[in-house]
Amino acid sequence: MSRGPEEVNRLTENTYRNVMEQFNPGLRNLINLGKNYEKAVNAMILAGKAYYDGVAKIGEIAAGSPVSTELGHVLIEISSTHKKLNESLDENFKKFHKEIIHELEKKTELDVKYMNATLKRYQTEHKSKLDSLEKSQAELKKIRRKSQGGRNALKYEHKEIEYVETVTSRQSEIQKFIADGCKEALLEEKRRFCFLVDKHCSFANHLHYYHLQSAELLNSKLPRWQETCGDATKVPEKIMNMIEEIRTPSSTPVSGTPQPSPMIERSSMVGKDYDTLSKYSPKVPPAPSARAYTSPLIDMFNNPATVGQNSERIKNSTDSSDDPSLPRSVSVATGLNMMKKQKVKTIFPHTAGANQTLLSFAQGDILTLLIPEEKDGWLYGEHDTTKVRGWFPASYTKLLEEDAKEAMSVPTPSLAPVRSISTVNLSEKSNVVIPPPDYLECLSQGAAADKKADVSKNTSTFKAPVSQPEATSPNDANGTAKPPFLSGENPFATVKLRPTVTNDRSAPIIR
Numbered sequence: 001m002s003r004g005p006e007e008v009n010r011l012t013e014n015t016y017r018n019v020m021e022q023f024n025p026g027l028r029n030l031i032n033l034g035k036n037y038e039k040a041v042n043a044m045i046l047a048g049k050a051y052y053d054g055v056a057k058i059g060e061i062a063a064g065s066p067v068s069t070e071l072g073h074v075l076i077e078i079s080s081t082h083k084k085l086n087e088s089l090d091e092n093f094k095k096f097h098k099e100i101i102h103e104l105e106k107k108t109e110l111d112v113k114y115m116n117a118t119l120k121r122y123q124t125e126h127k128s129k130l131d132s133l134e135k136s137q138a139e140l141k142k143i144r145r146k147s148q149g150g151r152n153a154l155k156y157e158h159k160e161i162e163y164v165e166t167v168t169s170r171q172s173e174i175q176k177f178i179a180d181g182c183k184e185a186l187l188e189e190k191r192r193f194c195f196l197v198d199k200h201c202s203f204a205n206h207l208h209y210y211h212l213q214s215a216e217l218l219n220s221k222l223p224r225w226q227e228t229c230g231d232a233t234k235v236p237e238k239i240m241n242m243i244e245e246i247r248t249p250s251s252t253p254v255s256g257t258p259q260p261s262p263m264i265e266r267s268s269m270v271g272k273d274y275d276t277l278s279k280y281s282p283k284v285p286p287a288p289s290a291r292a293y294t295s296p297l298i299d300m301f302n303n304p305a306t307v308g309q310n311s312e313r314i315k316n317s318t319d320s321s322d323d324p325s326l327p328r329s330v331s332v333a334t335g336l337n338m339m340k341k342q343k344v345k346t347i348f349p350h351t352a353g354a355n356q357t358l359l360s361f362a363q364g365d366i367l368t369l370l371i372p373e374e375k376d377g378w379l380y381g382e383h384d385t386t387k388v389r390g391w392f393p394a395s396y397t398k399l400l401e402e403d404a405k406e407a408m409s410v411p412t413p414s415l416a417p418v419r420s421i422s423t424v425n426l427s428e429k430s431n432v433v434i435p436p437p438d439y440l441e442c443l444s445q446g447a448a449a450d451k452k453a454d455v456s457k458n459t460s461t462f463k464a465p466v467s468q469p470e471a472t473s474p475n476d477a478n479g480t481a482k483p484p485f486l487s488g489e490n491p492f493a494t495v496k497l498r499p500t501v502t503n504d505r506s507a508p509i510i511r
Contacts, residue, residue: 359390
């Protein structure tokens with residue numbers, strides 16, 4: 001492909017301009033991108049260091065486990081290996097900054113000045129040589145015009161030959177200058193691209209060595225790491241031996257572990273018997289959704305020593321049967337009493353009506369409790385005579401006298417551990433008489449006008465009026481006499497108020 005001098009000259013100038021207007025600005029942009037790349041890698045290295053520090057902490061937790069000790073050591077080793085690789089990567093990127101970014105910054109600043117000066121020098125020399133050639137060509141034209149006039153032809157012919165030689169030499173000189181300038185411009189351009197490629201090849205060589213080291217390091221450790229996590233169900237032999245020892249207990253008890261007391265064994269037997277009984281017994285219907293009606297006369301059928309005992313008898317029996325840590329003073333006989341089903345005596349009649357899940361009974365009937373838990377005031381039991389089962393209000397019954405006496409004789413376990421309770425204390429507790437509430441005094445004073453003897457007797461002994469059915473009055477309900485405050489009388493009729501003096505500046509003064 002042949003080109004003229006002018007075309008080659010344009011190629012030379014375009015090459016210099018390409019370096020100055022495209023290559024050097026591209027290098028500046030590359031420097032900025034390289035700095036961003038460097039920051040991102042440094043951030044990645046820091047984030048990786050923090051991440052693998054977290055992996056090492058989890059490895060320390062796993063190393064403390066009897067089953068995952070080896071996995072914990074593997075996690076710690078993985079963390080240290082990757083941190084080592086990150087440190088090596090950091091060293092490589094320090095070389096990236098030193099060999100590429102720093103060199104490009106330095107070369108770009110110098111190259112801008114150098115290329116400007118080189119292009120200007122080339123253009124100046126090219127113009128100077130071109131002017132000399134044009135001047136010689138103009139002189140040659142003048143001589144040729146003069147030699148055509150006929151005068152002194154030999155003289156002008158000799159000068160014409162000299163100027164032709166001068167023009168020819170200057171033409172060859174300028175062509176040589178243009179060719180050399182074009183070659184130099186193209187080489188300058190290639191030299192810059194070659195520098196860029198060489199620097200990146202050097203960095204790629206560092207990365208290649210880094211990856212070879214990483215691959216060698218990981219290949220030497222990776223199979224062993226994978227072997228430790230190959231079977232998640234594998235348990236170390238020591239732990240298996242310990243588990244087998246626990247699974248097959250020896251005849252001798254472990255030191256420091258007390259033998260179960262006969263009461264606890266009896267409670268477990270009672271629980272097993274109850275589970276067997278409940279397994280084969282008919283299905284219990286659900287308790288009524290509405291809360292059972294509580295009779296206001298229920299407290300009149302309990303003596304003062306056992307007030308509140310009827311409402312908490314189920315709770316006490318449940319607590320004593322469910323609590324495995326009973327005091328040592330509770331005897332085996334107490335456990336035998338717990339095995340007996342409690343019986344209650346009805347103090348009011350109850351009619352089931354259309355509800356088939358309720359139990360009907362008359363006053364004075366005996367019922368056996370089948371479920372020892374009270375649900376919203378309802379109990380579930382069986383009629384001893386008709387053998388019919390159903391729900392009934394707990395306030396319509398009271399404990400049978402035999403059960404009540406047994407409940408009074410059994411000491412209630414306290415929350416604190418009890419080592420021993422003597423029979424003297426039990427007998428003393430059975431004879432303790434709890435004083436009646438304060439409002440009973442007002443009750444006795446209010447009823448003194450009509451039944452002074454009876455009320456004084458009731459106040460001293462506080463026995464249930466059910467035992468005297470012949471003393472019933474028209475105000476009786478279900479065969480039971482109502483107290484004055486339930487018969488519509490004023491319970492505060494006999495209360496005397498103390499006169500007081502008040503004014504706006506002082507509190508009441510009691511005289």
